[in-house]
Amino acid sequence: MAALLKGEASGYDLAKAFDATVANFWMSTPQQLYRELDRMEAEGLVTARVVEQERRPNKRLFSLTEAGRKAVHAYTAEPLGKPAVVRDELLVKVQCLDAGDMEAVRTAIAERMEWATAKLARYERLRQRLLDGRSEEAYFAEAERIGPYLTLLRGMSFERENLQWGDMALRRLEQRTAALRADG
Amino acid sequence: MAALLKGEASGYDLAKAFDATVANFWMSTPQQLYRELDRMEAEGLVTARVVEQERRPNKRLFSLTEAGRKAVHAYTAEPLGKPAVVRDELLVKVQCLDAGDMEAVRTAIAERMEWATAKLARYERLRQRLLDGRSEEAYFAEAERIGPYLTLLRGMSFERENLQWGDMALRRLEQRTAALRADG
DNA sequence: CATACCTATTCACATTTTTGAGTATCAGAG
């Protein structure tokens, strides 16, 4: 979770930033964040600074300590435990499609595609903001941090794949129902 | 979990079949399977049939009941709760790459690529087994069940994307270290 | 003939994740 601390931020800020940037490969609820932050504070990896706000509830701004920075470094160095965890209900439905409600599955795929389109658009906006007018080449050469950009690209390619696959699947299903109808 | 019951099978069989076919979008431990099977038996969605084996421990063969079949149908019809859950440690490391151990992250990406290659090969073998000599066109037209084939294709495109992205990322990182060295 | 791994399942426990609410303040809409 230390992944998200590249600047000072409140738990609330993080929860939102999460959605925008890392939701792609890691999901989380606010509760989890706060718990982790508390834990990390106890371990001395982050420090909290309470900011009194006149017209808002107080918030705690967290920042990485030297120890935290080291922990991040150590984390990246250690071998990765598991390859990846994917859990996609849509694909479960597609898997049982032949014994299930074909029409509903089709709708579900279409919905997923819409959703992917929207996400792709958001990613693209974020990407343009990161690039800030520069070419990708220039960005990779100049930018301070390229990690987030690389993960963003992975998220984009994932959503594009979703779209392509969905398109293919819908076409195939249509062909099939047409063929089956013709067959009797 | 009802997703995997298209034929009679023991818990052990399922656990293995899982790895081969659905591990792609759903992960599970044996315990979870057995627990779910017990639960589903209690709910009447599956029936168990004990098979005595001379030279092996006895096993219970499960099959879907009519109620189970209906439950599957109902499941595919209901709207999907969450889009998907991805949780990839590699991308977390890539995200912190700039504050972490660049060399280690590079190794991790390379490892992931090897792993993806292996997985792709297994998927391809499975695909050939499903096609069984037929063309894809023919398969979609004739086959009894196309759901598993569609999810398999999704798994394959996912791994291919992993490879492409990894390749790109490694190239960029190399370029960058070269550029930074030249810069001082 | 010892060793290790495969079948087939179960148990107990630990950890994680999710769910759903509760607290409190302020801004803007109607």
Place this chain on the structure above:
DNA sequence: CTCTGATACTCAAAAATGTGAATAGGTATG
């Protein structure tokens, strides 16, 4: 002036998941 919604958290409890080992016979390897 009330109501909704955003900010900024916290708590308790349930549900799901994962860990690690125990059991117990069989089969293949050296």
